[in-house]
Amino acid sequence: MLLSFGWSLPVAAQTCSLTLDGTIKDAHDQSPMDEVSIFITETGIEQWTDSHGRFSFENLCPGTYHALLQHIGCPSKRVLVQVFQNTTLSLTLEHHENMLHEVDVHDKHEHAINEQSLSILTLDNSAGKSLAASVSRLAGVSILGNGADIGLPVVHGLWGNRLTLVNNGVVHTGQQWAGDHSPEIDLNSASEVSVISGAAAMRYPGTHMGGIVILESGQIPFDPHIHGKIRSTTESNGRGGTVNGQFYKGLETLQWRAGGTLKQYGDRHAPTYFLNNTGTRQAHANAELRKQWNNTLEWEGKYNYFSAEYGIMRGSHIGNLTDLQSAFSREIPFFTDSMFSYEIEAPRQRVKHHQLKSGLKKHIELGALEWHIAGQRDQRREYDVRRSGRSDMPALSLIQYSIQNEVQFSNEWLETGYQFLGRNNWNLPETGIIPLLPNYTAFTNGAFLALDRSFDHYELEFGTRYDYTFRSISKLSNSVPRVPVYYDDKYHNFSALGRVSTNLGTKWQLLAESSLRQRPPEINEMYSFGLHQGVSGIEEGNLELRQETGLKSSLQLRGKVNDKLHLDVRGYAHFFNGYIYLQPQQT
Incomplete structure (x- = not known):
């Protein structure tokens, strides 16, 4: 279950004759995306992009609006839009984020490095899993399991003392020397999880002999209202589950x-x-x-x-x-x-x-x-x-x-x-x-x-x-x-x-x-x-x-x-x- 919500101030009654239009493209190859749903929370109006990725809302009052973008196979995206004159937007969606990792060349750590990343959808679907179980879905990464919830990531056959975990830019320290010691990291607090190598990996201290697992909380979107997300999972085996809530402003x-x-x-x-x-x-x-x-x-x-x-x-x-x-x-x-x-x-x-x-x-x-x-x-x-x-x-x-x-x-x-x-x-x-x-x-x-x-x-x-x-x-x-x-x-x-x-x-x-x-x-x-x-x-x-x-x-x-x-x-x-x-x- 994934629940997103937010609060905003109502828009006062005014002359409503403004237009909000724009295009939505694939973030990777910039191709137009059709059949994308754009829902404006304050008006309750929904539009769909055409074959050229275009959309248009008419007769809007001046004010601030929340637009929710949704498309099959893509993580939902919320955009804050200020409309005080006729406005045109150029937006992108991560159309390939349903893949386990990105294939196109990208640069997330200020230097182009050899990197695999878990997608947002994968992270949302991993709310009840351990860090090791989640990153084991990446190429070259496996898991050393020691029980239902105890596991260590293994990158190219290396784990424990030979693998470094970096949480929010800090080398994670604990008792990683044993195969029955799971990393003391909550996967749900991260919005970006990557396994990297390359020259930029040299900036991270530690005893790593190969790849590095990096977790980042990510940027906080600009929005003057409080927003949040609640994720929960339940399983019959073990008769239990997980609930996570994240809120930001x-x-x-x-x-x-x-x-x-x-x-x-x-x-x-x-x-x-x-x-x-x-x-x-x-x-x-x-x-x-x-x-x-x-x-x-x-x-x-x-x-x-x-x-x-x-x-x-x-x-x-x-x-x-x-x-x-x-x-x-x-x-x-x-x-x-x-x-x-x-x-x-x-x-x-x-x-x-x-x-x-x-x-x-x-x-x-x-x-x-x-x-x-x-x-x-x-x-x-x-x-x-x-x-x-x-x-x-x-x-x-x-x-x-x-x-x-x-x-x-x-x-x-x-x-x-x-x-x-x-x-x-x-x-x-x-x-x-x-x-x-x-x-x-x-x-x-x-x-x-x-x-x-x-x-x-x-x-x-x-x-x-x-x-x-x-x-x-x-x-x-x-x-x-x-x-x-x-x-x-x-x-x-x-x-x-x-x-x-x-x-x-x-x-x-x-x-x-x-x-x-x-x-x-x-x-x-x-x-x-x-x-x-x-x-x-x-x-x-x-x-x-x-x-x-x-x-x-x-x-x-x-x-x-x-x-x-x-x-x-x-x-x-x-x-x-x-x-x-x-x-x-x-x-």
Whole structure:
């Protein structure tokens, strides 16, 4: 269900002899669109475009009107029109946004980059899905699932420590090191979701070895009235659903937006039984404020809150090899049930995430200067089935604070800047066991440069960045007697990328790209020691690990055969030196 609404002041009775006309075209190829519905809310009058994309309203009173544009296969578009004289409009609609991603060449991040985007229609239809489940519909993206609502996006085979998530321009920090940790991001707060690579991707810090998943709230449309959208989904499997509301108001120099999401599901079911303890409860909120001064200075403030509790199917946690072998041979898993329940018991996860960002942008003669600062707080508790009534005591309890501060300059062909990232990760003393991860503090200083130049028949991109990372670690020794031990890590990481693209006619594009990237071993890869209840295994890090280096080359051909057939063919080869992985051991 999708519900849009708005409020406006009535138009006073006047001499009504004005005309509003115009044309509506396809946003991609500028072809006229027929059979488009244009509905004026204040008058209740509806018109349809002809074969030339034209429409006309007559005998209108002077005033402000809301026009709603609708067409099969297109997201609805609302336009605010001021009519104080005969007015002619030239409008466009995203006629191909029902496709999973755009095929035509486009530029959304100030530099032309290799980008796939979820359409508005896809986002509206994904109100009840996770971020990973939604972006897995894009070419080259899949999902690593660990339950009904827990999943991580996988881009070209890379996930977790090798994939960076950027939410509203801020590198998302949390506990992404595990395959059972879903990103603490509410998809419903975003109006733009993209997977990108290319030289412009160098501006984002992090340990990404390939693509980057970017979520943006998007621009707030100019409209002096309050408007909103409510989306909801319901499902019989789990007997639950999701409801999300987003509201905004856009004045000439001040805009705001606020929204929230509630989601609840109970036990999922197979044809003959219920999967015990597979429910979920989620509550999210987002708020945004923007201000402009004299068309040269802009400020924005954004806040996002994410809260979730996930039940983990009881039968998926195995305590010994005998049960593991039995599980492989069983037709029905352990701990199924004939009765439905919304109750969530151990094993389960509870996560809370806060993100607060402030950004300032100054337009100057040579380009634009920007300063952004953001802070995040992430808390994760994981509960296992424990003896002596201790299942309500978390087996893993982590709290993390992080800060990101950056200054950058950009114009039509150049983007450069400096970034600082700080992170403080601590174990809360409430588990009663030795922590899986150590306490640590990490600082990263980075600088980047991205160039983008277009010529007659091709476009060249080059990007490079350098990061210096320092980490201070404190933990208990792996051997008894347990004593505190301390480590300091220092890493110099270098990345570079080159890309060339050319248009083969008006509907086809060929892209070739090569990149070199480095990342330091993450904390869990070097210092973990103990039971990771999410995977029912003992994990032990390796202090001898060194930097991981990746060299990737890719070739892509994309285009449109006709209006109904779009092709996107990609091939890549990714070579690693010092690849870090979790190696099973015989016991």
